[in-house]
Amino acid sequence: MKNLVLAAALATALSSVSSDVQAADSSSELAQIREQLEALLQRVDRLEKENNELKSQNESLRATDEKLLANDDYLKSEARGLRKETAQQAVEVNKTKGADWASRVAITGDMRYRYEMITDDTLSNGQKTADRYRDRIRARLVATARPTDTLTVGIGMTTAENGDPRSGNQSLTGVFTKKPFDLDLAYFDWRFADWGNLIGGKMKQPFVKPGQSLFFDNDITPEGLAVNVQRGMFFGTVYNYWLLEASGPENTRTADTMLHGVQFGARMPMGSSSLLMLAATYYDLSAAVGRSPFYNGSGNVNNANGNTVINLAQPPAVNAVLVYNYEVVNLSAEFNTLFGAVPFQAWADVAQNQDPSNHNNAWAAGVLFGKATNYRTWELGAGYQKIEKDALFAQLIDSDFAGGFSDNNGWVLRAGYAPVRNWILNATFFLNHRNVDVANSAGQTEVEYHRLQVDFNVKF
Structure with a gap:
């Protein structure tokens, strides 16, 4: 390139020199021409140098552009990979969240179909009560969640007739009417220390009952607050439950009827396969005298379930109200061992109401061989039991024994068999007497009361 430019410059210079020689031939003019030629050559050198620099810059820019293009392709590839990885991680996070939720929530329940036959010799309008036959169902569903490692929340539903606190049974009647499904549990259970829990709401019974004791009906879910403690072999419970909330003007009685209680006990190992449980319980029914803290309201003496009441004339209704406080001391024992591979249990329960001086004692005892739980297991x-008229607050006692009334005694015979896991067949026979110490309104004492129950139970 430089040679071409130089040749052109020389041709131009020679043409100019020839023309200038013909016009003038002095030496000064030749010197001037030489200077012009040198200046032209210097300019050509500068242009050549600048051209080379531009070539170098162009090559550098081209290399940079290629590098940028390569980086762009790499970044695009990395972005695609990151998007895929992020999507996979999101799926895994959702799976983890789902698994975590599933591990913290449990759904349990059971369904029972029962055939029941009742014979009651209590006179009704001067005649013996007719034998009764009925089929009944009970369905329960409980959701238990653990929002944190120390907090459990439970919500449960059950069938029940008119909200009966002592029964989840629903009789098959009413021309196929829909059956109610009521709130049975709604509680929190906060483990505030490794030795204690605070429970609040409508809860499962937090205290310990020995064996098959019927001093407290199994279907009752008390309402209020309770604290459970466990320290080694020792345990205890303190509770405060609401029965009736009262309101009204200041000149009326507005104290709430409540149930306060405390239990302390111990589970003591006796050898390698035996355990003895001993417990002492005290409960006090406060603000109850002169009140009707009974299921199904007041107005009927039978609502007191056998406890002593008086009728207060309060037109237009006559209300049956309690005569005594229920300040009950209860001692319990349960012994568990093995006869070979067969579980054996013996238990006892005694109680006394401290307020009345008569008809204030209760006691029960029993045995159980086997345990119908797993595949092809059985129990017998x-x-x-004997519960005197005012020994226990009868609103709480078992609703099946003697029809749920105090002033009773008699036997309970049980049998159970599990043909498969979570499926149990049970039969229970109550051979009881009602009005053992105090005559009923018809003047009867030692009234026979028999009840047969055959159950088909499925748990899940």
Whole structure:
């Protein structure tokens, strides 16, 4: 390139020199021409140098552009990979969240179909009560969640007739009417220390009951607050439950009827396969005298379930109200061992109401062989009970024994068999007497009351 430019410059210079020689031939003019030629050559050198620099810059820019293009392709590839990885991680996070939720929530329940036959010799309008036959169902569903490692929340539903606190049974009647499904549990259970829990709401019974004791009906879910403690072999419970909330003007009685209680006990190992449980319980029914803290309201003496009441004339209704406080001391024992591979249990329960001086004692005892739980397991049990008229607050006692009334005694015979896991067949026979110490309104004492129950139970 430089040679071409130089040749052109020389041709131009020679043409100019020839023309200038013909016009003038002095030496000064030749010197001037030489200077012009040198200046032209210097300019050509500068242009050549600048051209080379531009070539170098162009090559550098081209290399940079290629590098940028390569980086762009790499970044695009990395972005695609990151998007895929992020999507996979999101799926895994969702799976983890789902698994975590599933591990913290449990759904349990059971369904029971029962055939029941009742014979009651209590006179009704001067005649013996007719034998009764009925089929009944009970369905329960409970959701238990653990929002944190120390907090459990439970919500449960059950069938029940008119909200009966002592029964989840629903009789098959009413021309196929829909059956109610009521709130049975709604509680929190906060483990505030490794030795204690605070429970609040409508809860499962937090205290310990020995064996098949019927001093407290199994279907009752008390309402209020309770604290459970466990320290080694020792345990205890303190509770405060609401029965009736009252309101009204200042000149009326507005104290709420409540149930306060405390239990302390111990589970003591006795050898390698035996355990003895001993417990002492005290409960006090406060603000109850002169009140009707009974299921199904007041107005009927039978609502007191056998406890002593008086009728207060309060037109237009006559209300049956309690005569005594229920300040009950209860001692319990349960012994568990093995006869070979067969579980054996013996238990006893005694109680006394401190307020009345008569008809204030209760006791029960029984045995149970086997345990119908797993595949092809069985159980056989027998128990005897006597509850005097005012020994216990009868609103709480078992609703099946003697029809749920105090002033009773008699036997309970049990049998159970599990053909498969979570499926149990049970039969229970109550051979009881009602009005053992105090005559009923018809003047009867020692009234026979028999009840047969055959159950088909499925748990899940």
